[in-house]
Amino acid sequence: MSETDLKNQTTSPATDTPANTQSQAVAKVMTPEEAASKEAADRELHASVLEFDKLENEAIHVSHSYTANDIQVLEGLEAVRMRPGMYIGSTSGRGLHHLVWEIVDNGIDESLAGYADRIDVTIEEGDVICVHDNGRGMPVGIHKTTGISAVETIMTVLHAGGKFGGGAYKVSGGLHGVGASVVNALSSWLEVFVEQDGKKYYVRFENGGKTVAPLKEIGTTDRTGTTVRFKPDPTIFKETTHFEFETLNTRLRQLAFLNKNLTLTLSDNREENPVCREYRYEGGIIEYVKFLNRGKEVLSDKVIYAEGEMDGILVEIALQYNKDFQNQIYSFVNNINTHEGGYHEEGFRSALARVLNKYGKENNLIKKDESLSQEDVKEGLAAIVSIKHPDPQFEGQTKTKLGNSEVRKVVSQIFSKQLERFLLENPTEARAIVEKGLTAGRARMAAAKAREAVQRKSALDGITSLPGKLTDCSSKDPSECEIYIVEGNSAGGSAKMGRDARTQAILPLRGKILNVEKARDARIFKNAEINSMITAFGCGFRETTDVSKLRYHKIIIMTDADVDGSHIATLMLTFLYRFMRPVIEGGYVYVAQPPLYKIQKGKRVEYAYKEQEMDRLRAEFKEGYKVQRYKGLGEMDAEQLWETTMDPARRILKRITIDDAMEADGVFSMLMGEDVEPRKEFIQDNAEYATLDL
Numbered sequence: 254m255s256e257t258d259l260k261n262q263t264t265s266p267a268t269d270t271p272a273n274t275q276s277q278a279v280a281k282v283m284t285p286e287e288a289a290s291k292e293a294a295d296r297e298l299h300a301s302v303l304e305f306d307k308l309e310n311e312a313i314h315v316s317h318s319y320t321a322n323d324i325q326v327l328e329g330l331e332a333v334r335m336r337p338g339m340y341i342g343s344t345s346g347r348g349l350h351h352l353v354w355e356i357v358d359n360g361i362d363e364s365l366a367g368y369a370d371r372i373d374v375t376i377e378e379g380d381v382i383c384v385h386d387n388g389r390g391m392p393v394g395i396h397k398t399t400g401i402s403a404v405e406t407i408m409t410v411l412h413a414g415g416k417f418g419g420g421a422y423k424v425s426g427g428l429h430g431v432g433a434s435v436v437n438a439l440s441s442w443l444e445v446f447v448e449q450d451g452k453k454y455y456v457r458f459e460n461g462g463k464t465v466a467p468l469k470e471i472g473t474t475d476r477t478g479t480t481v482r483f484k485p486d487p488t489i490f491k492e493t494t495h496f497e498f499e500t501l502n503t504r505l506r507q508l509a510f511l512n513k514n515l516t517l518t519l520s521d522n523r524e525e526n527p528v529c530r531e532y533r534y535e536g537g538i539i540e541y542v543k544f545l546n547r548g549k550e551v552l553s554d555k556v557i558y559a560e561g562e563m564d565g566i567l568v569e570i571a572l573q574y575n576k577d578f579q580n581q582i583y584s585f586v587n588n589i590n591t592h593e594g595g596y597h598e599e600g601f602r603s604a605l606a607r608v609l610n611k612y613g614k615e616n617n618l619i620k621k622d623e624s625l626s627q628e629d630v631k632e633g634l635a636a637i638v639s640i641k642h643p644d645p646q647f648e649g650q651t652k653t654k655l656g657n658s659e660v661r662k663v664v665s666q667i668f669s670k671q672l673e674r675f676l677l678e679n680p681t682e683a684r685a686i687v688e689k690g691l692t693a694g695r696a697r698m699a700a701a702k703a704r705e706a707v708q709r710k711s712a713l714d715g716i717t718s719l720p721g722k723l724t725d726c727s728s729k730d731p732s733e734c735e736i737y738i739v740e741g742n743s744a745g746g747s748a749k750m751g752r753d754a755r756t757q758a759i760l761p762l763r764g765k766i767l768n769v770e771k772a773r774d775a776r777i778f779k780n781a782e783i784n785s786m787i788t789a790f791g792c793g794f795r796e797t798t799d800v801s802k803l804r805y806h807k808i809i810i811m812t813d814a815d816v817d818g819s820h821i822a823t824l825m826l827t828f829l830y831r832f833m834r835p836v837i838e839g840g841y842v843y844v845a846q847p848p849l850y851k852i853q854k855g856k857r858v859e860y861a862y863k864e865q866e867m868d869r870l871r872a873e874f875k876e877g878y879k880v881q882r883y884k885g886l887g888e889m890d891a892e893q894l895w896e897t898t899m900d901p902a903r904r905i906l907k908r909i910t911i912d913d914a915m916e917a918d919g920v921f922s923m924l925m926g927e928d929v930e931p932r933k934e935f936i937q938d939n940a941e942y943a944t945l946d947l
């Protein structure tokens with residue numbers, strides 16, 4: 254693992270520049286080389302501008318008047334400010350982080366083009382983001398008719414980034430690809446530094462993309478690259494402008510796994526002691542698979558790896574079996590996680606079963622009348638399928654399903670050939686894999702019976718056999734009903750007394766729920782807690798999940814605000830992720846956020862949900878106040894629990910996304926795995942934060 258902690262190390266964005274430099278265009282004598290490169294840059298820019306004209310929704314028309322053009326550019330960015338959600342999904346925390354990904358994706362494109370091998374992300378004080386890449390630097394040529402530099406065009410023209418064309422595998426043109434100009438439009442200010450041909454250039458925008466300092470030369474340099482610094486506009490991101498270290502960290506690590514030999518760093522300079530992580534994986538997705546299996550017992554240390562290119566499509570696959578029963582198969586197209594699968598996954602799954610069957614039969618491991626199903630060969634499988642496609646079509650509800658049908662054959666051919674070869678060269682591993690598949694098949698037959706019983710019960714009996722521990726609500730309209738899944742019996746009692754009986758149901762669970770990762774189906778379906786949840790929710794599970802039958806449109810996980818509590822929440826999410834994924838995808842799952850402190854002075858009572866809030870309240874109350882730290886939900890009486898955590902008007906709920914659940918699933922495997930070391934490390938790392946940031 255090349256994850257290192259570089260404490261106190263800072264990256265070096267070019268911050269040595271006065272922010273309000275004068276508005277002045279670049280005017281200088283050029284060498285013949287410079288002239289030639291400028292001409293090339295101009296040609297390129299001109300071609301791009303012509304391309305803009307062809308686009309629908311055009312924000313810019315190449316006009317002969319600078320001001321007219323300028324106004325239209327601003328109108329384009331104004332449209333983004335009017336409807337931010339249309340461009341970045343939402344203005345919640347998620348949308349906020351999206352800004353970072355827009356910029357980072359451009360750096361990734363420069364690396365995929367073969368010109369950059371590192372990207373540094375820094376969270377600066379005041380939640381300012383700084384992203385640097387060591388690529389060629391955005392072009393700085395000034396366009397003849399518009400009089401605007403290419404950098405400014407990229408930063409101010411809608412869609413300029415994504416639709417430039419040229420580069421083959423673009424992340425930025427993919428799922429979210431709305432371009433850097435959208436980030437500019439949604440920022441209080443944004444600066445770009447370009448280092449190119451020995452010179453350093455600078456441009457600054459304010460107030461949603463208005464140029465305050467047109468591109469100018471500000472010095473010399475011996476490196477090349479692009480640096481973008483920006484501050485998200487708090488009038489747009491009303492909910493939060495706080496960047497979550499873990500959110501950025503997880504995705505940057507994932508990007509490092511997916512792009513071998515690309516160095517990605519994340520520095521957090523907001524606190525007194527800066528934190529810095531650096532990721533670079535020589536083995537790429539091979540190391541990703543090892544990471545997924547860390548803490549687990551593996552069938553063999555060898556990771557099976559296949560790679561190839563066909564019809565302009567790059568394919569990379571890595572897999573390794575562990576001795577657990579669940580699978581972890583993740584697929585990516587141009588670095589975008591295709592949650593809903595698609596033809597690349599299909600190609601992989603069918604080839605895996607076909608090749609293992611063929612090998613098994615040829616070597617008399619599988620009898621004539623037997624065969625391994627796709628399900629059988631998935632048990633305990635950790636796999637990454639990563640492809641790079643020049644023109645991906647994203648389909649499905651969340652636009653994360655690959656719709657290019659030609660990809661199935663490409664993946665299947667490349668993978669089959671190399672898997673066959675691996676099996677021939679590694680007979681011990683080959684036998685172990687085939688035998689694991691056979692065992693899985695037999696276990697599945699046995700499980701089918703236990704499972705049918707559960708299914709029959711939940712389908713036939715319906716509401717009449719709701720679990721005994723459930724205190725249901727009186728309303729039968731799912732859209733207004735909520736179910737609180739509560740840890741521990743004492744908290745369950747308070748929740749029952751404190752709730753709004755019309756719309757809020759309470760299901761208390763006994764301690765930790767079954768670890769679905771470690772149990773075969775037969776045991777899972779006999780588990781009382783899991784049965785309770787399945788019957789209470791009413792929506793079925795696995796292939797038969799039907800969200801239209803869900804009895805509550807809010808499933809709220811309520812646990813203590815400590816490590817154990819977040820662990821239980823994590824277990825719950827893992828169960829939902831594995832058994833009722835559409836319920837998470839539909840946005841029906843939430844985690845309640847109980848307060849950490851109660852602070853009281855005379856009659857005034859306040860609750861703090863975060864350490865920062867507590868600091869603020871301490872300062873506000875000055876002296877003569879009483880503080881109570883809540884260690885568990887059980888310490889609150891019914892009224893307090895209602896006021897702080899259950900009252901729809903006052904509570905804080907975190908809606909769980911499929912990314913959160915996936916992340917929980919990963920953390921979970923690590924926490925529950927055989928290997929104690931990573932578990933200890935994790936708990937220590939997180940102890941001071943008291944909660945796993947779900």
Ligand code: 28G
Nearest residue numbers: 359360363384385386389390391417419479480481
């Ligand atoms: C720091 C954070 C984000 C970037 C480049 C480099 C070039 C570029 C970017 O060109 C127009 C698109 C591809 C031709 C391209 C430099 C060619 C020659 C570039 C970034 C026209 C944009 N020299 N680095 N854009 N190109 N880094 N990092 O944004 O087809 S954006």
